[in-house]
Amino acid sequence: MDLMSIAKxxxxxxxxxxxxxxxxINRRTAINYIWMLRKKGFVETIYGKRKxxxxxxxxxxxxxxxxxxxxxxxxxYSKIKVYAPYTNRIYDHKPTTEEIIAKAVKTGDLRTILSSxxxxxxxxxxQRLSKxxxxxxxxxxxxxxxxxxxxxxxxxxxxxxARKALLNSxxxxxxxxxxxxxxxxxxxxxxxxxxxxxxxxxxxxYKE
Amino acid sequence: xxxxxxQIGLFKIIGSQLKNNVECIAIGGSAMMFYGAxxxxxxxxxxFLKEEDLIAVxxxxxxxxxxxRKNIKGIFREDEDSGKPVMMDGKETRFDLFLNxxxxxxxxxxxxxxxxxxxxxxxxxxxxxxxxxILMMKGCTERxxxxxxxxxxxxxxxxxxxxxxxxxxxxxxxxxxxxxLLLYDFLRELEDNFTxxxxxxxxxxxxxxxxxxxxxxxxKDQLIKVTKYxx
Numbered sequence: 001m002d003l004m005s006i007a008k009x010x011x012x013x014x015x016x017x018x019x020x021x022x023x024x025i026n027r028r029t030a031i032n033y034i035w036m037l038r039k040k041g042f043v044e045t046i047y048g049k050r051k052x053x054x055x056x057x058x059x060x061x062x063x064x065x066x067x068x069x070x071x072x073x074x075x076x077y078s079k080i081k082v083y084a085p086y087t088n089r090i091y092d093h094k095p096t097t098e099e100i101i102a103k104a105v106k107t108g109d110l111r112t113i114l115s116s117x118x119x120x121x122x123x124x125x126x127q128r129l130s131k132x133x134x135x136x137x138x139x140x141x142x143x144x145x146x147x148x149x150x151x152x153x154x155x156x157x158x159x160x161x162a163r164k165a166l167l168n169s170x171x172x173x174x175x176x177x178x179x180x181x182x183x184x185x186x187x188x189x190x191x192x193x194x195x196x197x198x199x200x201x202x203x204x205x206y207k208e
Numbered sequence: 209x210x211x212x213x214x215q216i217g218l219f220k221i222i223g224s225q226l227k228n229n230v231e232c233i234a235i236g237g238s239a240m241m242f243y244g245a246x247x248x249x250x251x252x253x254x255x256f257l258k259e260e261d262l263i264a265v266x267x268x269x270x271x272x273x274x275x276x277r278k279n280i281k282g283i284f285r286e287d288e289d290s291g292k293p294v295m296m297d298g299k300e301t302r303f304d305l306f307l308n309x310x311x312x313x314x315x316x317x318x319x320x321x322x323x324x325x326x327x328x329x330x331x332x333x334x335x336x337x338x339x340x341x342i343l344m345m346k347g348c349t350e351r352x353x354x355x356x357x358x359x360x361x362x363x364x365x366x367x368x369x370x371x372x373x374x375x376x377x378x379x380x381x382x383x384x385x386x387x388x389l390l391l392y393d394f395l396r397e398l399e400d401n402f403t404x405x406x407x408x409x410x411x412x413x414x415x416x417x418x419x420x421x422x423x424x425x426x427x428k429d430q431l432i433k434v435t436k437y438x439x
Contacts, residue, residue, distance in 0.1 A: 004364075011366045059364055062244045063212060069328065086323060092220055092330040 006033060007042040007059035014055045066091035070103045070112075078118035080205055082111050097122045098129040105138050105145065110177050110197050114205065117149035126162035130169075139169025141176045144192035148185055152203040167192065209248040210301045212241040216329075218252070218272075218301075223329030225268045230261040231333045233323065235310060235345055237357060239336040242325055245364050246357065251302040253293075254334070255315055262294065262305050265332075269296045269303055277302075311348045312384035318375070339365040340372055347394040348384070358394070359402035369410045376414055380421045388418040 010019060020030040034055055037043045044056040068076065069088025073095065075081050097119050104116030123129055133139040143166035149155050175181075177197035182189060184200040210218070215238060233256075234242060237249030256262040270276070274296035292311075293304040308315055322338035337345070339361050346358040361367070372391075379387040392414045398404045 008366050059366070060244050062242075065212070065216060066327070069326065086335075087325045088328070089325070090328045091216055092223055092328070 003036060003040050003042070004059055007037055007040075007057055010037075010057045011059060012057065013046075014057055015052065016055075019055070062087075065089065067094045069095070070100060070107070073100045074104065074112065074115045074119075077122060078115040080111070080115040080118065082115045096125070096128065098125060098132055101129065101142065102132045102136050102138060105133075105141055105176065106136060108177055110180065110202075113145065113176060114198060114202060117145060117203075118153065118206070120146050120149045120155040121153065123156055123158075126159045130162040130165045133166060134169045137170055137172045139166045140171050140192045140194050143167055143169075144188050144194045144196055145176070147188045147191070148196055148198070148203065151185070151188075151200070153206050209250055210252070211248045214301075215241060215249070215252060219327070219329040219332055219334060221272060222265055222268050223332030225271075226264060226331035228264075229331050229333060230256075230264055231335065232256045232261065232265070233315065233320075233335045233337050234327075235306075235337045235342055236354075239342055240357060240361070242327065242334075242336045243339070243365075245339075245360060249301075250353070251304050253304045253306065253310070255306040255308070255310055255337075257308060257315065259307055262307050265303075266294055266296065266305060269298075272298075274298045274303060309383065310345050312387070313345050313348050313379060314383040316378070316382065318378070322371070338371075340368055340375070343367065344372060344375060344379070344391060347391040348387070355394075355398060355402065359398050359404050362398065362404045362406070369407055373410060373413045373417070377417050380417060385421055385425065386418075388414045388421065392418065 006023070010022060014022070016027055016030050016034070019025075019033065020027050023030065023033070025033070034043060037055075037057060038045075041061045042057055042059060044058075046054050046056055048054050066089040069090050071082055071084030071086075071088060075084070077097075101116050101119050101123070104112050104119075107113070129142065130139065133142045143163065146155065146158060171194065174194050175197075176194060180195065180197035182196040182199050185196045185198075189196050232254040234252075234254055236251070236253040237246050238252045238254070240246035241249055254265070256265070266276070277295040277297050293306045296303040296305065319337065319341050320335075322341060323335045324338055325336040327334045327336070343358055343361050346354040346361075376388045376391055384390065392411060395406045395411065395414075399406055
């Protein structure tokens, strides 16, 4: 079997054991195959929990031009990892943390938004965040998420001007995630007049 | 012919001049370059879901030195106006801009769900169609280079044949009634000329879908009309 056919057969996430099982070979041979596949550029190594090595195998060597998009950025900087439904690349400029937060909120996906809370500790330019949020009509949502993040993780201090601008901004609708409302963070909800999608227990994921 | 870098350069130019967000789906060689399955392409094929988006990109291409080709007969079905693209000829490349369908292959929700990559060039957002959809769109044409591309797709990608069968069943209802027959012929030709492996059960299922559709249409006193493209 040539390496292309092996890569096609093993496409997706694999461990040494799963490769050995799939190809009906022993572990040593599986390691050799991984070595050969990596040389051809078909393998990307990622680390799972307890530093277990996992191999992302693809028969296609996709050119990685541009800068990482939403999901890659979140997985790089947030403790809560998200599954990327698609690969996203940005070509015209390097995306800023502020832009990524706005993009994450706009997905309306609970886990993506939860993951993006960690980025509030990386925001450098609050004015920029406020400007993007107001343009995208998600200003108060971002303000509420910032306060929610503050209850569980260390975040950078938001400047008063940006906070005030966010508080007075217009939004399209009150739901951050469609039809999801919190039971625990009512105070933040009332202040920002939006519905937060998670409870305190959801935020505990940051403490694990 | 343009390569990936040049294509990205052109998309950046379009993106920088667009005033609002414009989304489109890259298909054919253009998408294959994003996947790393092709080095260069002759034409950049883009499908738009909104007419105003297509017009906005067409205007930018015009102002960037691309001219619209007026007479595009002889390449596409003579009797069908739908599915004909807006062709913008440049010095070294051509943009084919489609609206909602590609020569009868309808772009619907499922096709959009199967999108794998999203590439952002400021306001210009280019999504890449799945290899399965690209393969099926290639099946609608009779061009020699499309066969090379299709063979390459089957060789390099783990094609999910169940998607091909399900989508064929869908397209024969919403798009070209003869779609399963065209695809069957196309895949048989690939098998014969390029020694590509297409599972036999897929070929059988394509024929079953075609027969079923013929029966459905004959009940309504209609026939499947197969118009092949001019070479």
